[in-house]
Amino acid sequence: MANEVDIDPPQAGRVGRERFRESRSRKPTPYARRSRAEAKRVGRVLERHCDFPIPVEPVLVFVGVTELKAVVTQLDVRVYQERQVSALAPLSGVLTADQVEQVYSFARHRQAWNQA
Template sequence: MERVVSRLLRRPTEWDSWRKGLAGERRVGAELNRLGRHGWRVLHSVPLANKVDIDHLLIGPGGVFSINTKHHHKRAVWVGDDSVKVDHGKPAPYARKSRAEAKRVARVLERYCDFSVPVEPVLVFVGVTELKVVATQLDVRVYQERQVSALAPLSGVLTADQVEQVYGVARHRQAWSLA
């Protein structure tokens, strides 16, 4: 009933936000799937404890990337060292949350692998009209959805056997149940 009233009054609902986010994740997922021919493995919507998930995990010769997707259709996005502003609005902690997510992923993967698994955080913005990155110290990679292909040529971090081992661990839901 609430959804019907909100629709009649043209107010966005939590459902609309979820649906928009899912559409953005699908667009990024399609771009990431194309990296398979370059030796990369992709997992989508990796479930964690407390009904949270990792939008995408990219595992390949260039390492492991924890990808957080943000869909801001027809909005301008500004990224500084530790904050993100959409249409000059209130700062959002996207970068901080992405770093925390990457650390969480590394802890899980290293628990089951017999080697160090560096995990880099990535923020991917979908549908934005402008993406301005002015960070000087940012340790989070920032892309628009069509730019994630820039990760394809990265190499020298994991061997082919390590890629398969990490991918095997990452595919098991039980590994993530306590994350």
Template sequence: ALPALTPASDLAPRRPGAALREQLGESGAGALVRAATGVLRRHRDADPRRGALAGERSVGAELKRLTRHGWRVLHSVPLPDGTEIGHLLIGPGGVFAVSTEHRPGASVRIGDGAQRIDDGAPQPYELDGRAGARRAREALEAYCAFDVPVQTVLVFTGVTALEVAGTPAGVRVYRERGLSALAPLTGVLTATQVERVYDVARNAEAWLEA
């Protein structure tokens, strides 16, 4: 059985980009000290992690819009190896493990197992086989008495253009606003199942073996 939820194990309050916030010192007393001394302001534009954090916040804001359609959202789900599932979207259309790629000012084309940035040469780029969806399904089904299908969503932020020439089954690729396409999806989980999956997913104890 899953241990009871406690304030320490509840992932619901976690904000988008928690790991990046930690790396950048944007949490705890250290953030107040650095802000007071101007360190954060001096390095705000120089550190690419700030752009990545802005991308996570943008995706988090778009996912929050879906809650009015019966969806639940968690951010920065921590895994035992120190990585995170950027966002977990749970609703009538199933469960989606959402990751973000921040490519400021870039034009991106994905297709035939390759990614092309602007006018550069295509580089190998596989959309399927991402660990987030698999690990989420294993963790959630360990505590749910029903199948919990989990799909992958990859969101590109900051891009000027995104062209996707087909994706593997169970993988979706969007820009931020494209996430609205998930809102009307139904028929995978009942309302009761959505709440059960959410109750499991928000408990950090459920992810200890993921």
């Protein structure tokens, strides 16, 4: 599951432990906190319907942001600009092909998420 957020580029921003703050804005947005909560929710829903643990990691990808800084203490949410997404490619998977198919089979059905 992913949330899309529109930010009028070009902008700079900073991701703290819980929130993202645009350089032009005084009010921070709790993207990091929401990303962690959504990852937990997705993991719970998938594990409820599969017979094996499913690791889910929160990721934030900012598109069109010219400069992005993440605090050093931000360790549990991966933070990328769009041009850095390729850094995810070398990560190895932890599920077998059969497990991936089982997760996909369940996750693609809209009804699976209605009561999540």
